[in-house]
Amino acid sequence: MLAETICSAVSAAGLGIAAVTAYRKRFLAATRIAAYSLVPVGLVLTGVVDWLADVVFKPTVWLGFGLLALAWLLFMITRAVERRGGGTRKERRAARAASKEGAVAPGASSPSLTSGTPPLTSGTGASAAPGRGKKPKQESGDDFSDIEAILKKHGL
Incomplete structure (x- = not known):
């Protein structure tokens, strides 16, 4: 009323x-x-x-809303765990089976084509840390030639 x-x-x-x-x-x-x-x-x-x-x-209505909120929370937790853990159980099992057969897993990157060690630069010796030597001048010149070609194309 x-x-x-x-x-x-x-x-x-x-x-x-x-x-x-x-x-x-x-x-x-x-x-x-x-x-x-x-x-x-x-x-x-x-x-x-x-x-x-x-x-x-009515308290029973609030209990129902509480149960709905709990169900939603559980769904969100399971989605977060799936995203973090690498997918569903079926996807993990398929990835495990593929790795046993020697195939590349679906989410894996392609193998590197280099040997993994950078070439030693002249004068640095074996004591230098890998990848910290100076790059030869030719490589940096090639990079700038591409940029120069783009600038010339646009008239700058």
């Missing part, structure tokens, strides 16, 4: 504001305000307000 009274008061106030707005010659805004103010009374007359009041004040 209290909810119906509150909704009726809100609608009456909204219609009053709409009347004042229409008096100020803002008919479009007044019509929009009147439409919004009729919504609470419409909800009362259709029974939605009673249904919402029953939902809010």
Whole structure:
């Protein structure tokens, strides 16, 4: 009963504001305000307000919402574990079987074509850390020639 009274008061106030707005010659805004103010009374007359009041004040409904939230949380946890752990059990089993046969796993990268050790530069000796020597001048010149060709193509 209290909810119906509150909704009726809100609608009456909204219609009053709409009347004042229409008096100020803002008919479009007044019509929009009147439409919004009729919504609470419409909800009362259709029974939605009673249904919402029953939902809010019943502990069994809140228990149901809690169980739905728990189910959603469990779904999200399993998705996170699947993404982190490499997929579903079937995908892991297929990857394990493929690795036993000597094939490359579906998510693996292609093998490297180099031997894995960079060539030693002249004068550095074997004590130098791999990959820290200076690059020969030819390689850096090739890189810049590509950039120069692009700049010439665009007239710069």
